[in-house]
Amino acid sequence: xxxxxxxxxxxxxxxxxxxxxxxxxxxxxxxxxxxxxxxxxxxxxxxxxxxxxxxxxxxxxxxxxxxxxxxxxxxxxxxxxxxxxxxxxxxxxxxxxxxxxxxxxxxxxxxxxxxxxxxxxxxxxxxxxxxxxxxxxxxxxx
Numbered sequence: 001x002x003x004x005x006x007x008x009x010x011x012x013x014x015x016x017x018x019x020x021x022x023x024x025x026x027x028x029x030x031x032x033x034x035x036x037x038x039x040x041x042x043x044x045x046x047x048x049x050x051x052x053x054x055x056x057x058x059x060x061x062x063x064x065x066x067x068x069x070x071x072x073x074x075x076x077x078x079x080x081x082x083x084x085x086x087x088x089x090x091x092x093x094x095x096x097x098x099x100x101x102x103x104x105x106x107x108x109x110x111x112x113x114x115x116x117x118x119x120x121x122x123x124x125x126x127x128x129x130x131x132x133x134x135x136x137x138x139x140x141x142x
Contacts, residue, residue: 002032002041012044089125093118096126100133110138 003010015023019040026032035041060066072079080088097118101111114129123129133139 001029002036005029005032005036006041006043008043012046014042014044016040016042090118092126093123093129096129105139106133107140114138 002013002015006013016039019035019038022040023035026035032041057066069079094115097106097111097115100106101108106114114133117123118129123132
């Protein structure tokens with residue numbers, strides 16, 4: 001009856017152990033309302049799911065943590081974006097081309113031609129670039 005009056009479930013009704021006899025005697029709704037008013041019967045607070053862990057994780061993610069390759073599942077694109085894959089490929093190629101140009105292994109015109117080829121995705125790796133230079137005989141003759 002107390003649960004009905006308090007509009008909560010039976011598990012959320014708290015009865016003061018010192019006033020147990022008074023509660024056992026009370027049989028009308030008015031008597032129970034009086035006990036509620038006196039504080040012998042109370043409603044327990046709701047139990048909620050704590051957001052503390054979620055908040056700490058959110059803060060870490062804002063700092064850029066917990067976002068590494070181990071968190072990513074799925075296709076290769078999920079693990080490394082298309083742009084990142086391209087940057088990983090093109091930067092070493094362009095660096096190698098600069099080295100070849102500064103060491104005078106290739107001419108300026110060949111450098112520009114190979115640079116444009118690399119930009120269009122012609123070479124898979126530095127080894128592929130070197131293979132291309134060797135087979136076409138684009139290296140400077142000394």
